[in-house]
């Protein structure tokens with residue numbers, strides 16, 4: 001029976017092994033209000049965390065609109081994170097192509113298209129996410145330039161040199177970096193830009209802390225050490241141009257989220273991991289040389 005299930009799923013999705021199938025299954029069924037209700041604010045559905053100072057006044061005022069104020073504030077901080085990533089993609093022309101690698105429900109692709117009026121391809125191994133993202137692009141009337149594909153970021157099948165820019169917004173912890181960056185070295189045009197915002201474990205702490213292990217178990221991922229990003233970039237023609245430690249900037253987001261009715265239970269773990277120095281939230285931008 002389980003063999004049959006496995007065979008049917010493999011035929012539908014590009015997930016290439018049981019691990020990827022379990023990740024696809026998580027995202028196919030994920031319906032957290034902290035993602036859906038924030039996205040409902042303006043139709044930008046994100047799957048990343050926020051940065052910047054919190055307006056703590058949202059906790060005060062009428063009780064019946066408290067949730068609404070907190071949702072708007074958390075969404076503002078997640079949108080600020082998406083804007084910050086987009087700022088690091090460099091100069092992008094309307095004819096250029098970008099790859100949103102691990103696109104989730106597609107919010108980041110819409111942000112980049114709005115900023116540059118460029119082509120964006122988003123890829124995910126979750127059928128549900130791809131369908132949701134495509135419907136959002138259609139709703140906004142940008143589906144001529146923003147397209148979503150059921151594809152494995154490690155082996156996209158896109159042609160060599162297609163992209164002026166590629167980003168991962170909190171999705172590199174689902175894949176092997178050496179395979180990933182080899183694919184990006186192939187997909188990026190020479191001089192193209194790669195940007196990632198990621199949670200990584202801090203090499204100076206030692207090995208992954210209890211909190212990092214808890215985060216891995218929560219999202220079924222495998223958080224890499226900070227050093228692995230630079231080691232694998234250097235091996236794959238990606239030369240870092242910017243590294244920004246966003247750890248302090250993301251803590252207020254988690255503090256507000258922990259106080260909200262949308263908390264999923266992982267908030268205190270993130271706060272402890274950031275505060276004990278075992279975990280860092282980084283932006284890394286690199287040029288394809």
Ligand code: GPP
Nearest residue numbers: 032034035046047048170198199219
């Ligand atoms: C964000 O997604 C989280 C991930 C993509 C995985 C882990 C990220 C790290 C930085 C370790 P989400 O928005 O769906 O998560 P949540 O439901 O908790 O808001």
Ligand code: MG
Nearest residue numbers: 034035047048
């Ligand atoms: Mg979220």
